[in-house]
Amino acid sequence: MLQSDFQYLENINEYRLSVVLMADSFFYAIFDAENRLISHKSFKAIKYSSPSDIDMIANDENLRHSFSGINVVVHTNLTYHVQQKDDNLLPLLPGLELKSKKVEKLPGNEIYNYFGISPHQEALLDTLFGGESYILKSESALLSDYYIGDFDEFIHVHLELSSLVLFVQKEGKMVFYNTYFIQAMDDVLYFILATCAFANMKPESTKVNVSGWIESDSVLFKHLCSYLGNIKILEDNQFTISQFVSSDIKPHYYFLHYLNILCVS
Template sequence: MIKVKQLQKKTKKTSAFAQYKNLSIQFSLDGFSFCISNSETKEPLIFSEYAFFPSIASPELLLEKIIRIFDTNKDLQQDFTKVFAIHQNSLATLVPNKIFDRNNLVPYLKYTVKTLKTDFITYDLHRIIAANTVYIPYVNINNYLFQNFGEFEYKHHSTVLIDKLLTYSEKDFEEQFFVHVSPNYLDVMVCKEGKLLFYNTFTYNTKEDFIYYILFTAEQLQMDPNIFQLTFIGDIKKESDLYSITYTYVRNIHFMNPVNSFFADSEDFSNHSNFILIN
C-alpha cells in the first residue's frame, strides 16, 4: 500500500462554462495533474494536482494510482474534444536533425538511459529547433488513455518545456538560465534570442546535489553566478531549502512571470508553477 499525505490533492476552478472542452494531463512517478480548458478560447477552467509521497515505484503502480483518480474524480468523467498527455520522466535525450534516424532510435538512449529490449521508444519533433526528443513513454498509461478517450496526442515534458521557453524568451538579448524544478529532478535550460544553448535533466536527492548541477552547468557555459540571471519554474518556493542554497551561490534569482493569470489569486498554487500545463 502506497501511503499518500492527506492533503495530496489541490484544485483551482473558475466559474466559466464551456460546451466543448479539452483535457491536458501530465504524469510522473511523483504526481499527476490535469487541466480542463475551453476548446475555443483555450481558457483554463479546472486544474487539479495530485502529489505522491513517497514517489511511485514503477509505471505499473503509477497506472493503478491514475485509474483510481479517474474513477473518483468527476471532472475527468466527461467527454472531451481533445486529449493531450505529457509524459514526465528522465528517460529521454535531445537529438539534432542532422544525426537523427527515426528508424533506429535505440542508439540515442543507450548511453544515458537503461533500456530493455521490450521498451517502446518514440520521438517528438520540435516546433522551433531542428531537433527531436527521443524517449520512452509509459505505454501502459497510453493504452489506458486510448481505451478511455480513443485517439489522443502525447509528448515528452521536455519537448513542451523547451518549445515554450524558447517562445517565451525569443526577444531576450541576454542569455536566459532557466531551472524547472520537480520533486526529484531538475531541468536546466539556457537560451538566447529563441535559440537553445543548453538543455539537460538531472536527478537530485539533496539540496547539495541540486546546487551542484546548477553550478556545474554555469561553469561549463562559462557563466558567472554573480552576473547571470536564474529563473525558477515549477515546484519551488522562496522559503524552501533549494531556493536558499541557490541564493548562496547565485546572486540574481527570480521566478517566472506567468503568461497566464489563472493562478494569480490562488492560495494553493504559485504563479510560476505548472508552466508546462497552464502557461
C-alpha cells in the same frame, strides 16, 4: 507544505486538459475556455502496471468530461537530442528498449528528441482519451516552444518534488537540457553551477528563471540566491487561475501544465 490539489469546475461546456506523466505519478489540470486553471489532481506513488492504480485514475469523474483539447507532457530523464532524425538510432538508445518510442522536432531548433513511455502508460492514455485524441510532448519541446523568439542567454530551472529540469538557451537556441534526480538542497545548487560551467555562463550574472515547487521565502530559494545573482521565480501574465481558488495556490507551481495548454506548435 505547498498545496497542490484543488477543484473549482464551473458550469461551462469547454474545458481543456493537461496531463503530466511521470514514472510513478499522474497529474492532471483542467483549464477553462480562457486558459484559467480551475482544477488540479495528483496521483502519486502509483504503478502503471497495477490494475487497482489504473482503475483509481480511470474512475476519476473529472476525466470523463468532453475536453476541447488534451495535452500530455512526459517528465523523464530518458531523452536523447540529436541534430538529424535517424530512426536507426532507436535500438542503440539506453533505457528505451521496452518503451513506446516517440520522436519530435524541437520548436525553433534543428534538434530532434527521442523519448518514450511505457506500454502501460500508453495503454492508460489510450483508455482514457482514445489513441488519436491527445497530443504527447516532452518537456524540452514545451520549453523550446515557450522560449521561442527569446534571444536572451538564460537558464530555466524547473523543480519537481524529487527531480530537477535544467534548460539553457543562447541566441534563441537550446544548448543544454537535462533532468536530474535530487535528494538534498545542495543537489539543486550543484547541478545549476555545473551547468553554468558547462555552458560558460557566470553564476553571478546569468539570468536564471525558476518554476515548480518552490517559494521565494523558502530556505532553498534563499540558498540559491546567495550563489546566483540574477535569479527569480518566473511570472507570466498568461498563467492565470480562477478567482475562486485560494491565493495560496501559485501559478508557477503548475508551469508544465500551463506550457501544455499554451504551447501548441
